[in-house]
Amino acid sequence: MNRLQTTPVTPIRYSIAGDEHLFAEVSESMSLEAFFRAMAITRAVEKLALPGVLDVCLANASFQIRFNPDLIHPLALLEQLEALESSTTAERRIDTRIIEVPVLYDDPWTNETQSRFRDRHQDPSSTDLQYAARINGYDETQAFIAAHSGTPWFVSMVGFVAGLPFMYQMVEQDRQLQVPKYLRPRTDTPKLTLGHGGCFGCIYSVRGAGGYQMFGVTPAPIYDPQQGLPYLRESMVFFRAGDIVQFKPIDRTAYDAAIVEVEAGRFDLRIRAVRFDLDAFQADPQACIHALKEALHDD
Template sequence: MKTRYTYGGDEHIYVEIDDEMSLDAFFIALSLSNMVREANIPGVTEILPANASFEVRFDPDVIAPDSMMEKIKAFEHQAEAQEKRLDTRIIEIPVYYEDPWTHETLMRFRERHQDPTGSDLDYAARINGYETVADFIEAHHSQPWFVSMVGFVSGLPFLYQLVERDKQLEVPKYLRPRTDTPKLTVGYGGCFSCIYSVRGAGGYQMFGITPMPIYDPEQKISYLKDFMVFFKPGDIVKWKPIDRAEYDRITEAVEDGTYTPRIAEVEFDLDAFNDDMTGFNAKLMEALNDA
């Protein structure tokens, strides 16, 4: 793993821990960005974390770019030695798989897809070696996911599956992006799942939709009154399959202000996870069940 530092014009430095996502790279990036933040370097105006990287924005009238680069590089070896533990939370996110809204949308854009003859789930199941869509859906929701980044679109989480690398689901994006994606679509591109926080263009495969809003700039939703964005990096997600009746019930509860997401406080320990992924995941999900 070799860290790469690059300038972004006169006001940004981009720090890439690895050119592919891994939890090890994520934790080093998290530690390093936290060290930069805690150092209170004069001139730093913003720190933007990503999957296995981060970007620092600074005022070049306060600190020269080469001086900013030197200060960031000085933290690298300390970051690699940091404990890879994180106090976080595991959240149950309801998903209505094979819903009518994403299905209507994906059928409108079949000419932009690798396989125009079926659905996104048909395609994803086949290329990942599953005999049925139901088997693929089970693989998608049966293990927890790690929120490695929030952004690109306001409030949109990127989720990385907490399984062995050779068991991770992988699905390419559409050949050409769609001009429409329903709000709260559960999508998939590469090794990342996501939730589209708003309606708009997109290229990820569409598997279902959640009735649980994750972004509210007006902060009217009961559980988003303190902050308009629900997710933060380090959150853990457990998808929960639901049917249309449950979807409608949750939608109504959100609208009348009575819906509360199911959440449990947990500690994520990367070394313990790597030693026994199955056992560690079971403990995470047990904590959620007890919440």
């Protein structure tokens, strides 16, 4: 049985940012423990409905609150947060969903983009996938792809640009895939690129600048103000913190067929409701992952 190490509980570090923001660093490094603790406190803040609190933004291992200083003094807000920190017990189980996301790895569009920015990369002679495979100890890119798509990913934050999910690989720390960001950011990244920087994966919701290594593209829109697809009817931003993502490698034929379905407004994702138990995952991650995958394909 493989047990995950838990992160020691340390005092939250608070800092006031400008006139309207209070930032709380729960942990210096991302872990599911830190995320669950931050989630519990932010939910408690929302339930208080404090006058003057405008936005509560949950991040990977931190959170930020935007407030109106004319309605609540920052020190009064800080006092409330410190009280919640000592009294709030982190939730250990959440009702969430697991989502299968198709990915065309090693696609022509990110490969073309890479070729225009090799002067900004650690290894100009390699593709992003080749570089990521090598520094993670894989002899072939296909083995790296298998490792990348073989385990689920936990969405720990949505933002930076509209609808972009940051994802944390659900494996023991010594098995996590890690790659540095580009030496200098690109000025272009194809829409719906699967990226990776540090220990985090992401999906670029829109075309734009970026610094994460590029591994492939998904045909599945994840941000659409028009909300044209079935799974986007509830919200123009698809992902939410706490989602679990399972990548599914597809070939070019399947990708092209999916794009036809997207353009026709018929494309849909495989989504299943699941309960995630942090204690069960930490006790036996492989058994938990197996159960999540079973739930995904339980028709």
